[in-house]
Amino acid sequence: MTETRQYGFDTLQIHAGARPDPATGARQTPIYQTTAYVFRDAEHAAALFNLQEVGYIYSRLTNPTVAVLQERIATLEGGAGAVCCSSGHAAQIMALFPLMQPGCNIVASSRLYGGTITQFSQTIKRFGWSCTFVDFDDLDAVKAAINDETRAIFGEAIANPGGWIMDVRAVADIADAAGIPLIIDNTTATPYLVRPIEHGATLVVHSTTKYLTGNGTVTGGCVVDSGRFDWSASDKFPSLSQAEPAYHGLKFHETFGNLAFTFHSIAVGLRDLGMTMNPQAAHYTLCGIETLSLRMERHVQNAETVAGWLEKHPAVDHVTYAGLASSPYNALAKKVCPKGAGGLFTIALKGGYDACVKFVDSLEIFSHVANLGDARSLVIHSASTTHRQLSPEQQAAAGASPDVVRISIGIEDADDLIADLDQALEKVS
Template sequence: MSDRLPGFSTLAVHAGAQPDPTTGARATPIYQTTSFVFNDADHAASLFGLQAFGNIYTRIGNPTNAVLEERVAALEGGTAALAVASGHAAQVVVLQQLLQPGDEFIAARKLYGGSINQFTHAFKSFGWNVVWADPDDIGSFESAVTPRTKAIFIESIANPAGSITDIEAISTVARKAGVPLIVDNTLASPYLIRPIDHGADIVVHSLTKFLGGHGNSLGGIIVDAGTFDWSASGKYPMLSEPRPEYHGIRLQETFGNFAFAIACRVLGLRDLGPALSPFNAFMILTGIETLPLRMQRHCENAKAVAEFLAGHPAVASVSYAGLASDKYHQLARKYAPKGAGAVFTFSLKGGYDAGVSLVSKLQLFSHLANVGDTRSLVIHPASTTHSQLDDAAKVKSGAGPDVVRLSIGIEDKEDLIADLEQALGA
């Protein structure tokens, strides 16, 4: 194997992991400890001064989490990664390294409703300002760039509608502006899309979703592509300037192509504190081992369900890029040839009331606020995940009043179609 680059499925099982050197345990152990013993005083000082790598305190790093970080970095094609408590935590930690009060970042308008809320409201208290752009209009990203722009943020497959974003085109805008492109790859997973291959500089995930895959553990992760020069412009002093808390170390100069991941750990996670539990890391690692198998089934089922809905008389429209008639189908063929994902929306002819009614009548689908589970899930975004938006913003984000979002699981597709058929008939 030494002359061969392992394939995706092999990496999903093995990357980052070795048998435990003390016990021989094959599965990665759960290192359920708060802290770690130092060899001596010099060893402790070198760890705290970033002169050596090692474990200090689980808020900053943990051996179980380290396997998870190395595995996801390998699957995404990045140089390093940092696991945190949730996808939202990942977004906070990433932007803390990039933005000062008064700075701006551009975000695609088609995003998970929680991210829209976080960007619009919560980040105001940090002095970070979001400028919205239309992912269907690349020019809107170009026109949004100002001297205060420090990053661009998009989703590879947008939540809730499952639309495909033209990563390469937006990457070109980011390169021209001299800012990093951040891609939330939660709905695609690296099995379907690897954003770094298309120009992303930073990738984030809610590990809670498809990577973990079983709806049992919260988590988030940040992947450093190692492609951005943080010292080129002077815009990113957290990485390019001497850090007083580390005796004047310049992170870009010292750590090179994984400097951003280091910054997120020693400047973000250390002080903000959204640490991932080692138990959750273990659960998510176990989920990742079957990611390729699950994603194949998710996509197969989603396409079958979308085709059924597209032909049903009660359905006004279906938004699923896996359908040949969908406006994002060509982008799906380019970026996600193995499948267009498992999350999509459809609109009902009866409008808002019909959407709410359908959700209540489904029996096999679980009505809850999550995606990426082995189980099939349903929600009415306008009354839940996107309810904080006004009606116009709901429509622009793909969550209009008549829209229902499905996250298709790995059950038998015939059973899923039967459940939808009885609910639509009722």
């Protein structure tokens, strides 16, 4: 591919990072199912281990199949580099790892996936980190939550489960003023609908398990580095700006410039945390990304149709889909994600908890699973599953109250989806 030409998204989702295999000419990226790689000689091995040369050492760190996926996602997001790992939750820890020290904190949206809220409110305490949750619609509250020990702001471009839209640019301006990075989870939006780096984000994380793979076969995660943050502007990020003892005093930002975060995440993060993506998972995800734009267009089209129908149903109290004209996020959605508001939203049923349970159990085409972003339409009652560990107050803040059901719209025939929802709601009524 010609380096000077600006290729379109549909071309990049197929070709970015991929080249015919030099040994066989294979056009599809091979699955390099190997743990280790032969060095040319002792000098070559030493240079690799000393970060003086880029190459393959051991598949906990780098793998050719995974490397193609990293380059493709980074290209689609408009980032300088990317690091893939074993899951979306692993990606969140990988994103925070180079930034945090014991006693540091992050400011996060209160409207996050339930597992993320648990990870940030409970698990990261074991590292000596803490998190303050804030309603990101209240920008003054975001500013007020930042203190001298804050090292990042974290939010979702399109929030799970409710599909609310985040004003990424407004929060990015706050992060810039505080001299800290903004981390955006772009799982629900994908780079086809939202490119957070263009809105000022420093880092972008994905659960590649969801829309990027799109077929419910493998788990994976990714951290994309914008390459735009000055890690040496203050003493807040010593892992990146100061001497690294494990590499004889090497300073990552001084040495690697806009790829400092990416190199640190591989050379230290994957080395020591071991949250490695396996090459077969990378292969499935690469195959999935080839049709990302086509799938997202259908997800959006179906979601708009189904959400519009649900909004008028007498058993439904309200629908949270930002693509509806009635949504308070509709105007922001047109600005942040003009191609559509995604395929995820919630509905509140007038019959409350019992109605939600009966509704979920009555569906036939919709699969009752703890996943989203599949080609299949999926449903789950968040309060009793993905958000069960949260307090009632946290559930309400996250949009996962007991009367709410999360719906992930797939790419099936919209009329069939509506018919299935109709028969299930009829049983609830």
